[in-house]
Amino acid sequence: MSTAAQSTRTLVVERVFPHPPEKLWRALTEGPLLAQWMMNNDFEPVPGRKFQFRNEPKPNWNGIVDGEVLVVEPMKRLSYNWAVGKSEDSPGLQWIVLWTLTPVEGGTHLRMEQSGFGPDQQANYNGAKYGWHKMFDSLERVLEESKANA
Amino acid sequence: MVLHVTHANPNHVFRALADPTRRAIFEELTRQGEQTVHALTRYAGVSQPAVSKHLTVLKRAKLVRHRREGRETHYHAQPDALAPMVNWLDLYGAFWRERFDRLEDLLQRMEP
Numbered sequence: 368m369s370t371a372a373q374s375t376r377t378l379v380v381e382r383v384f385p386h387p388p389e390k391l392w393r394a395l396t397e398g399p400l401l402a403q404w405m406m407n408n409d410f411e412p413v414p415g416r417k418f419q420f421r422n423e424p425k426p427n428w429n430g431i432v433d434g435e436v437l438v439v440e441p442m443k444r445l446s447y448n449w450a451v452g453k454s455e456d457s458p459g460l461q462w463i464v465l466w467t468l469t470p471v472e473g474g475t476h477l478r479m480e481q482s483g484f485g486p487d488q489q490a491n492y493n494g495a496k497y498g499w500h501k502m503f504d505s506l507e508r509v510l511e512e513s514k515a516n517a
Numbered sequence: 518m519v520l521h522v523t524h525a526n527p528n529h530v531f532r533a534l535a536d537p538t539r540r541a542i543f544e545e546l547t548r549q550g551e552q553t554v555h556a557l558t559r560y561a562g563v564s565q566p567a568v569s570k571h572l573t574v575l576k577r578a579k580l581v582r583h584r585r586e587g588r589e590t591h592y593h594a595q596p597d598a599l600a601p602m603v604n605w606l607d608l609y610g611a612f613w614r615e616r617f618d619r620l621e622d623l624l625q626r627m628e629p
Binding site: 405 | 622
């Protein structure tokens with residue numbers, strides 16, 4: 368079973384797999400294995416390494432996810448940023464993806480957390496002044512208000 | 518997965534609202550209803566050319582519309598244009614659940 372706890376700022380999907388953390392870690396970090404369930408890629412689990420996930424192009428999207436590895440803690444945590452629509456004149460839409468592995472009886476609990484930050488932020492999410500959080504807060508308010516006025 | 522939405526180009530919507538002044542103008546229009554460029558300039562506390570530039574970006578994202586009346590241009594909000602942003606969680610939710618299913622299949626095929 369998987370669950371998706373949703374707020375407007377963070378998306379969480381988690382599931383317990385009947386496999387050891389070592390095996391999950393390989394599936395999350397080895398390019399040829401990643402390609403079998405995520406997307407074609409040139410991923411390497413090295414902090415600072417830039418990589419791409421490649422899909423078929425779609426309308427409004429060239430099919431490419433640009434990433435940069437942020438955190439590598441073998442068998443425990445893996446994090447990278449995730450940018451869609453990146454081009455010379457735009458950083459694109461940016462998210463941070465964080466994978467957390469926790470050993471549990473009979474397997475591994477895997478948690479994927481995707482959180483969003485503003486297109487102006489690049490990887491500089493620490494000083495996120497105009498970050499997604501604030502942005503979604505105000506959007507939520509706007510949506511509620513426009514509903515109330517309708 | 519994400520971004521095949523039939524609304525305004527989501528990049529335009531995200532980019533338009535990433536700027537705090539534009540966000541403030543958009544929120545003001547949502548709260549107050551239709552406003553003239555003059556009124557918005559007083560509210561935003563920046564120059565009128567700057568406000569006009571922001572309004573152009575909001576227009577391109579289909580977040581505002583305008584009409585002319587005499588010498589004044591009146592703007593109003595189009596909150597429906599926010600749909601591409603509201604949809605991202607749904608789209609990615611479906612995306613990740615599908616990937617988790619594929620991961621489960623892969624783990625079963627992998628050597629222990």
